[in-house]
Amino acid sequence: MTVGTQLQQTIASAQSVAANLKSFALQTQDQQAKQMFNQLAQNMDNTISALQARFNYISSEEPQYKQQ
Structure with missing residues (x-):
């Protein structure tokens, strides 16, 4: 499993957590x-943004991480 794939899975998990927190x-x-739930959801959204930025960077810099 590549770092790109792991990052995509982590982003999806983080999005699920953020959605659960917003629902709570x-x-x-x-x-x-x-x-508290809204603050935690905002923190997760910030984390998701950072993870997405990292994924975008490695996707542009490392061809093996690009989606096929």
Whole structure:
């Protein structure tokens, strides 16, 4: 498994986590919990952006990581 493939899987997992956190925020009535879930979701979105930027970089620099 290449680094590119591993990064794609990690990005997909992180997106799933972010979606779950956003769902939890919508489902709870506890404002403190809602704020926590929203903050965690924002942190995940930032992480996803960083991972995606890294994936884009290695895809452009390393031909073996390009999707086929």
